[in-house]
Amino acid sequence: MDIDTHRHFIERMHWDEVAQRIEAGAIAILPIGAAAKQHGFHLPLNTDRIQAEWLAGKIAERIDALIWPTLTYGHYPAFVEYAGSNTLSISTFEALIREIGGQILGGGCQKLLVLNTGISTLAPVDRALTRLDRTRIRHLWIHEGPRYPRVARQLAEQGHGSHADEMETSLMLAMAPHLVDMARAEASPIRNKETPGSLTPSDPDSPNYSRSGSYGDPTRATAAKGEALLAAMLEDLHEQAAAFAAQGGHQPAAMHSVTR
Structure with missing residues (x-):
C-alpha cells in the first residue's frame, strides 16, 4: 500500500499509542467496504474492503488520521443470490454505524470521516449519522465528484454499468492488479440500462440477469483507465477530507504529498 500502516491503522497499534494520537487531535476514519459481496468471476469478494482500506490509507497519510477497522458487513441486498454474499438488514446496519460512530466520538476523537464504498449503504449511513453530532462527522462516498464522475464519463466504453464493471475493474487494476483475473471477466447482458434491483445468476429471463454477477462490461477495463480514475x-x-480537517481550526500534524 505504500503507507505507514503502523501509524494509521489502529488495529496494528498499541492502545496507549492510539490514546496519544487522539489526544493530539487525530481525525478518525471509519472505512465501510464489504468482504463478502460477489464481484463477478474476475474480482474477489473483498473488493470493496480492498478499495476502502487503500483509499483510507491515502487519506490518512495526507491528514495524519487514525483508521478504525473496516466495517466489512453492511446492507447489500442486491447480491444475495450469489454464493458467499451476505447482507445485514437496514435496521441492524444503521444500529452498527450509529454505535461504532458514537463510540469513536465518545472515546475522544473530535472528528470522524466515514468512508463509504457502497451504493445501497449510502442512505442507511446518512440516517444513522443523523443520530450523532453531525458537526463532527463527514460522510464521504468514494464516487463523489466533481472530478471522478467527469473522468468516468470521458473514459467509459461500456453502455451501462455500476458493479464489477469497466470502471471498478479498472480501479482494481490500478490498486491491486494481482487480484484481477481479466481472463474470467464477463459482461452482463444489456437488458436493463437503469440501475438494477437484485441481480440474479439463475433467471435468464430477468432484466437483472447476470451469469457472472457483474453489471456492466469489465472486459473493457484497463490499468491506464484505472490510474486516471484513481487520480x-x-x-x-x-x-x-482536507476541508473537513480544517473546520473548527483543526490542523493536521503533518501534510504529505499525494502518491499513487
Whole structure:
C-alpha cells in the first residue's frame, strides 16, 4: 500500500499509542467496504474492503488520521443470490454505524470521516449519522465528484454499468492488479440500462440477469483507465477530507504529498 500502516491503522497499534494520537487531535476514519459481496468471476469478494482500506490509507497519510477497522458487513441486498454474499438488514446496519460512530466520538476523537464504498449503504449511513453530532462527522462516498464522475464519463466504453464493471475493474487494476483475473471477466447482458434491483445468476429471463454477477462490461477495463480514475478519485477525496480537517481550526500534524 505504500503507507505507514503502523501509524494509521489502529488495529496494528498499541492502545496507549492510539490514546496519544487522539489526544493530539487525530481525525478518525471509519472505512465501510464489504468482504463478502460477489464481484463477478474476475474480482474477489473483498473488493470493496480492498478499495476502502487503500483509499483510507491515502487519506490518512495526507491528514495524519487514525483508521478504525473496516466495517466489512453492511446492507447489500442486491447480491444475495450469489454464493458467499451476505447482507445485514437496514435496521441492524444503521444500529452498527450509529454505535461504532458514537463510540469513536465518545472515546475522544473530535472528528470522524466515514468512508463509504457502497451504493445501497449510502442512505442507511446518512440516517444513522443523523443520530450523532453531525458537526463532527463527514460522510464521504468514494464516487463523489466533481472530478471522478467527469473522468468516468470521458473514459467509459461500456453502455451501462455500476458493479464489477469497466470502471471498478479498472480501479482494481490500478490498486491491486494481482487480484484481477481479466481472463474470467464477463459482461452482463444489456437488458436493463437503469440501475438494477437484485441481480440474479439463475433467471435468464430477468432484466437483472447476470451469469457472472457483474453489471456492466469489465472486459473493457484497463490499468491506464484505472490510474486516471484513481487520480481523480483521490483528488476529490483529499479535497473534501482536507476541508473537513480544517473546520473548527483543526490542523493536521503533518501534510504529505499525494502518491499513487
